[in-house]
Amino acid sequence: MEHPKLRDSKRLLTREPYPINDIPDEIIKRIGRKFVYMLCVGYKDLSGDDWGNVFAESIGGDHLQSPVGIADVVFNKMAWSMKTVKKDNPHSGNYSIRLISGRCSPDYSYGINDPHEDIQKTGRAVLNIWNERVNIAQDYYNPLRTSILVRSNDLLTYTMFEEENHRYVASNYRWEENPNGNLIGIDVETGATCFTWQPHGSQFTIHTRVPKNAIKFKIKQPPKLDVEQTLKQINFSDDWVEIL
């Protein structure tokens, strides 16, 4: 879709490279090509950092060395928070995934020493910490999106989608403690589980569903580059490693 025409269009400073979750085939092809290269040179898995590098290169953006709030990759005034999760079959319909969204520590941020004492208070503190990270990112960048890559264990099958990144209204959620001692954030209106927070480790997880219009793609398994041959190609010799 083209950019809509508005009377005050001139005020818009941001030019999106593409509308949200409407990722052009050309970008997917670039991403896939890079994944083929990575498998060929011996990558065994893809980290969030790798995903940030590949995506930034594919859209011509920058992968920040240290994120601003939750902004990992930036392009002009736009930013993406990069997430990747593993699943046996990323193409298997409309499933739910858990996005590990950083450490939110009510102890450090609010001085809540015992997170179990008042779990509603702890849960609200966790969401406030998340919201503050979104604030920081949006101080510098807007729009702010989350880019999610679901990858198969063999790194050949992928599902990719984007979401608008936003704050959560803390009062819309109630918190319960599960048998493992983790806190679960439940949407008061729908009863759906939206968040998990682990008192040990302070890890905050957002639950989301893969949308029907998520992009699905596959890559061919490339042959693995021969380490010895590759090093020969660059004229590696033993004296490149100098023991002092």
Next chain:
Amino acid sequence: MGGNPITDIKIDMKRLKLRDSGKLKMQEIYPINQFPDEIIRKIGKQIVYLKCVGRKDMYGDDWGDIFATAVGGIHLKSPVGIADVIHDKMAWSMKTIKNSNPHTTKSKPRLIIGRNSTDYSLGIPDPHKDIQATGDAVLQIWNKRVDIAYQDFTSVRTVILIRNFEELTFTLFEEDTRRFVPSEYEWEENEGHNFEGYEIETQQHRFTWQPSGSQFSIYTHIPKNAFKFRIKKPPLLDINKTLEQIDYSDDWVEIIK
């Protein structure tokens, strides 16, 4: 962990003879912290390869793969206690840290060990209530992880690679991995609300534990006989040429509509 004037001296030792030597089941590939040059060369060579294919940073997992290849061991997908790489009855816990000058740094390396949750493991909901009890619990969790590793392996070592930011200069050393006696340490809360564990006898800062995140770190020191090495910066492999070499074509990426 920590300084040991005896093991800090490099000695070229043959396997020693004892009357009950026959009872020893394990065979060390090399004595602790006496890396043969061949292993260091193999490590360096693999780092050159990683750099030439465009790897921007080395992760702990890469270090595990590299070391396992160099010693002919196995890099476990999920560690047994703290054992990441194994070879027969030997195990290594793999650590790598960055420092701007690995060859001359005087700073004490801080080894990030993992999450020791006193809440989850020992049911201490408020870690600030009794700092000493929390600190003891943190060390107990560490000791348990060491116990698990020693259940399966005779020798457990921590192998530390300090790399500079460019990943061209390295310092490598090993330590015997051991348990800590909780009563030998006292704990204090610092201004950042992190807990610091001090050795009572020497007053040395040995541990840090963060209530936010449960991250446990051990401070160690770089021994004088640590191995120092450098690698030459390789040229970056051309992605287009490499893909051409393997006959890559656009239809290798299939978008499913």
